[in-house]
Amino acid sequence: xxxxxxxxKDATQPKKGRLFVVSGPSGVGKDxxxxxxxxxxxxxxxxxxxxTRSMRPGxxxxxxxxxxxxxxxxxxVDNDGFLEYAMVNGNFYGTPREWVEERRSQGVDxxxxxxxxxxxxxxxxxxxARLIFLMPPxxxxxxxxxxxxxxxxxxxxAIRLLDxxxxxxxxxxxxxxxxxxVVENAADQIRAIVLAERCRVSHQE
Amino acid sequence: xxxxxxxxKDATQPKKGRLFVVSGPSGVGKDxxxxxxxxxxxxxxxxxxxxTRSMRPGxxxxxxxxxxxxxxxxxxVDNDGFLEYAMVNGNFYGTPREWVEERRSQGVDxxxxxxxxxxxxxxxxxxxARLIFLMPPxxxxxxxxxxxxxxxxxxxxAIRLLDxxxxxxxxxxxxxxxxxxVVENAADQIRAIVLAERCRVSHQE
Numbered sequence: 530x531x532x533x534x535x536x537x538k539d540a541t542q543p544k545k546g547r548l549f550v551v552s553g554p555s556g557v558g559k560d561x562x563x564x565x566x567x568x569x570x571x572x573x574x575x576x577x578x579x580x581t582r583s584m585r586p587g588x589x590x591x592x593x594x595x596x597x598x599x600x601x602x603x604x605x606v607d608n609d610g611f612l613e614y615a616m617v618n619g620n621f622y623g624t625p626r627e628w629v630e631e632r633r634s635q636g637v638d639x640x641x642x643x644x645x646x647x648x649x650x651x652x653x654x655x656x657x658a659r660l661i662f663l664m665p666p667x668x669x670x671x672x673x674x675x676x677x678x679x680x681x682x683x684x685x686x687a688i689r690l691l692d693x694x695x696x697x698x699x700x701x702x703x704x705x706x707x708x709x710x711v712v713e714n715a716a717d718q719i720r721a722i723v724l725a726e727r728c729r730v731s732h733q734e
Numbered sequence: 735x736x737x738x739x740x741x742x743k744d745a746t747q748p749k750k751g752r753l754f755v756v757s758g759p760s761g762v763g764k765d766x767x768x769x770x771x772x773x774x775x776x777x778x779x780x781x782x783x784x785x786t787r788s789m790r791p792g793x794x795x796x797x798x799x800x801x802x803x804x805x806x807x808x809x810x811v812d813n814d815g816f817l818e819y820a821m822v823n824g825n826f827y828g829t830p831r832e833w834v835e836e837r838r839s840q841g842v843d844x845x846x847x848x849x850x851x852x853x854x855x856x857x858x859x860x861x862x863a864r865l866i867f868l869m870p871p872x873x874x875x876x877x878x879x880x881x882x883x884x885x886x887x888x889x890x891x892a893i894r895l896l897d898x899x900x901x902x903x904x905x906x907x908x909x910x911x912x913x914x915x916v917v918e919n920a921a922d923q924i925r926a927i928v929l930a931e932r933c934r935v936s937h938q939e
Binding site for chain 2: 531532533534536537540541661662664665666667668669671697700701703704705706707708717718720721722724725726728729730732
């Protein structure tokens with residue numbers, strides 16, 4: 530490493546890997562956007578959430594969640610096993626603390642795809658976490674996407690839409706807001722946010 | 735504009751165009767990197783600096799500077815015509831305030847390619863300005879680049895190198911540091927910084 534590269538590293542590199550949070554209303558397209566993002570920036574590792582939700586046909590352990598019973602989940606909570614957890618649509622979802630800490634202590638940047646409440650909890654525990662809010666272009670488009678995936682009933686769709694409008698009020702507590710009108714653009718903007726944060730001069734004393 | 739797009743605009747859009755500053759040691763390759771950057775992001779307008787330096791063969795009015803006599807320059811200073819000005823290597827360089835204000839009031843993002851002292855002056859006048867420091871990979875590479883452009887004498891090269899090492903000490907006062915090892919990478923990182931800043935949620939009260 531040259532003298533200048535050392536100066537750069539000292540100025541921009543945190544002691545451990547960075548922590549990024551991506552939240553957004555149900556149906557906004559987080560998975561699709563993050564798939565494209567990870568292809569562009571494979572060195573950011575996404576944490577797999579632990580959930581008490583029932584496994585659906587086609588799902589398996591770790592895809593998309595690690596599945597626990599409510600009792601197992603409670604034990605993990607009691608053992609401080611979650612960086613954050615929250616109940617969403619009647620099920621619990623948690624971020625395994627150890628997995629995140631291990632990666633970050635190795636200098637790996639970690640991304641959490643979690644709900645807004647979870648994002649705000651992460652922020653209280655790590656002020657350096659960067660919170661990204663993924664936005665749908667409109668209520669109508671969100672409704673169309675929710676209908677297209679055919680996993681919710683009409684009542685559930687109405688609830689999701691109402692919930693989305695409430696979540697939007699948390700944008701001022703986030704660091705970045707990205708519009709998901711075109712998947713590739715949204716993924717490119719999240720990539721830009723990660724690259725920019727890697728160039729950021731750290732002002733910790 | 736949909737209701738959600740309005741929410742996004744309110745959260746991320748400042749009242750006027752953003753102000754970006756790119757600084758870095760003489761010979762680091764600012765012009766080359768910014769040429770590639772502007773091709774990728776042509777809606778960011780770069781301000782042309784006013785200078786008292788003598789016009790060199792091949793240069794003309796506005797390329798790369800607007801050329802003024804010291805007397806004309808002093809009059810502009812007296813009339814508060816510069817956002818910042820500084821003496822660099824025995825000549826004065828200034829950023830025309832009116833040009834910058836006009837573009838920004840039209841919502842255009844403006845980029846200033848100015849020296850470190852100028853960058854710090856801009857920061858005192860606009861806390862929202864984003865300061866980007868472009869770094870050479872090493873002293874040796876900087877020396878090689880300075881020699882390659884054949885515009886400086888040996889004595890001047892020695893002075894530039896000493897000056898570079900002093901400027902590097904200002905990195906903690908900058909927001910971002912970008913390594914110019916490969917021009918395309920450095921340009922991509924500056925593009926990422928601008929895109930990320932455009933997604934940033936504004937926390938002004």
